[in-house]
Amino acid sequence: MAEASSSSEFPKKVIYCGVCSLPPEYCEFGGTVKKCEEWLEQHHPDMHAKLYSQEAIEQNMSSLSLEAQKRAEKDAQKKAAKAASAEAKAQEQRATSKILIKRIERNKRKYVTAVQGLEAFGLDIKKVAKDFGKKFATGSSVTKVPGGGEEITVQGDLSDDIFDFLLDNYKDVPEDNVELIEDKKKKAAG
């Protein structure tokens, strides 16, 4: 035991599955085994050969009772269905979500620009707010929105610039899902 800790041995390099993020030997317990296997075959063929050999699969099975095997199989199916529906849902959410860039008139000719809906695209709102502040050298803050979620408020009329900046810098944001709108103060009569 004592000499086992020779300094070159650690830290161990660990490969994690590019699909489900677990060590590949655990992929079999997730809902994405098919995809996991394809990924492993592509990226680490030697490991794939070891983990998915007929022998390995049989050995895995033999250590479980027949009843447990059946349960495990059912369980795996359920998980697969769950994973598939979660993915579909996430995709749908992405497709239907919108980022709103709102130009808001504060005073005459004074504007702020509010950006909502970033969270649906997996963006870290605080980080994006910081990026805005840096890029446009202006005040940029995160506030909670009454309906839940957060928005970024940037000082100045920067709607078009923010639109371009979002599309250029955040690859997960499709152009069709960004909308520019204007929120005018109620015009005083006359």
Add this chain to the structure above:
Amino acid sequence: MFKKDISPGAKSKVKSSAQRAIRSKVIEQYPKLEPYIDDILPKKEQLDLVKLPDRVSLYTLGATPLFFQHMDDPLLPHLTLVHKYPDSFQLLRIDRGAIRFVLSGATLMVPGLTSAGGRLPDDDADEEGRYGDEDLEAGEVVVVEAEGKDHACMVGVLKVGTKEMREKKKGIACEAGHYLGDGLWGLG
């Protein structure tokens, strides 16, 4: 403990004095990590603290999660750290049948450890002595490996001692763990 997805809260820098305290705490709790402590917690690099739900603090170095802690309980290693230094922790092993339960967030039960595929300290089937030869007390931190797998799948705190487990062969073994694929794993 992290069955749901976690949205991490505020991140703050750990003061250097606190950073030193954490370092010595890690060495005290996991003496077998000492040879690697400069790689794990480099003296000159900034350690961050991320607040997680339910009063859990997570210590990270850059984007790498290292240890987490519920209030003032012991520091527990993130599984990615365990995978880098597997021999530096107190290990137990569950049988193959228990893996899918653990990975779905179920409480670890004693039979998963006392069955033929499981391993406790001082196990006759453990010829290399990988699982140690001294019994563990309730409250000790354990890393749980799995039959037929190279990498650990869970970290937790023992609910009962291993001697008692061997005698009773039933009940809860380990509660409130961190397991592969849970919300904390998702932050790694």
